[in-house]
Every structure is written in structure tokens, then in C-alpha cells.
Amino acid sequence: MASNADISAWIALFIGLYALAAGTGELRNPNSWWTMLKELERGPALRLVSGLAALAVGAAIYLVNPWIGGDWLSIAVSVVGGIAVAEGLLIIAAGERFLHLGRMLLGRGGHIWAGVSVLFGIAAILAALSRLQMA
Incomplete structure (x- = not known):
């Protein structure tokens, strides 16, 4: 089982792997x-399920990750969890508008956002691996 000090690193590792794969x-x-x-914008049922998934994953990250005041990785992971919660709530409450805005921003x-996602994924993986003690 991971110690409290390693939980943020493990979460960052999996977030990084996700961002790298998505990009x-x-x-x-x-x-x-x-x-x-x-x-997603056109399908109300798909929006609801997607919003619920984002809400659940974000809440799990936020609740499981320990808040360590001086640890930038712990704070960053908690912020990512909070953003996922907010995203899930926005998708559920005003999904068509929120997703339309996202589509317009995209x-x-x-390919530019995909490159940013790949770079973020690599950075998160490296930050996580620098913290983890591989036995």
C-alpha cells in the first residue's frame, strides 16, 4: 500500500499516463x-453519464489525495481533482453550453491542444517518477 507521501505521486503518474495517451x-x-x-453536446444521456464520471473521478482524487501544505505536487493534484469535480457539475447542469464553449475553444x-496534453502528460509522469521509490 502506498504511503501518504506517495499518494500524490501515484495519482500524478496515472493522470500523466492518461494525458499522454489522450494527446x-x-x-x-x-x-x-x-x-x-x-x-456529447447532442446527447443528453451521454452528457449525464460523462458528467457523473468526471464528478466521481474528481471527487475520488480530491478526497484520497492528502493535503500537504508545502508540497507543490500534493496541491497540484488536489487542484486537478477539484477542477474535475467542477467540470462534472458543469457538464451535468449546463452540458450543451459548456461543451459548445469547449468545442469553440478547441x-x-x-493538434495544438494534443501537443499540450502530451507535454503535460510527460511532465506529470516525470514529476511522479521523481517522487516514487521504485523497489
Whole structure:
């Protein structure tokens, strides 16, 4: 079992792996994020399930991650969990508007956001691995 000091690093590792995989997927299949947001925007049931998933994952991250005042990684992981909770609530409450805004911000330049996602993923993985004691 992970110690309290390692929990933030493990969460950051898995967030980084997710961001790296999502960004790589968008780079391999351009405009898939735009299409996904368009489909979510049109489907109320899919919006509800997606919002619930984001809310649940964000709440789990926020509740499980220990808040260590001087630890930047602990604070960053808690903030990511809080953002996921807010995103889930926005998708549930005003999904079509929120997703339309996201689609407009994404535009057809998904490759730029995908590159940012890949870089964020690599940074999160490296930050996590620098903290973990691999036995």
C-alpha cells in the first residue's frame, strides 16, 4: 500500500499516463476531440453519464489525495481533482453550453491542444517518477 507521501505521486503518474495517451490519440486521429465534444453536446444521456464520471473521478482524487501544505505536487493534484469535480457539475447542469464553449475553444486546432496534453502528460509522469521509490 502506498504511503501518504506517495499518494500524490501515484495519482500524478496515472493522470500523466492518461494525458499522454489522450494527446497521442488526438495526434494519431486529428479532430477526434472536436467530434467527441460535438457528440456529447447532442446527447443528453451521454452528457449525464460523462458528467457523473468526471464528478466521481474528481471527487475520488480530491478526497484520497492528502493535503500537504508545502508540497507543490500534493496541491497540484488536489487542484486537478477539484477542477474535475467542477467540470462534472458543469457538464451535468449546463452540458450543451459548456461543451459548445469547449468545442469553440478547441476549434479545428486540436493538434495544438494534443501537443499540450502530451507535454503535460510527460511532465506529470516525470514529476511522479521523481517522487516514487521504485523497489
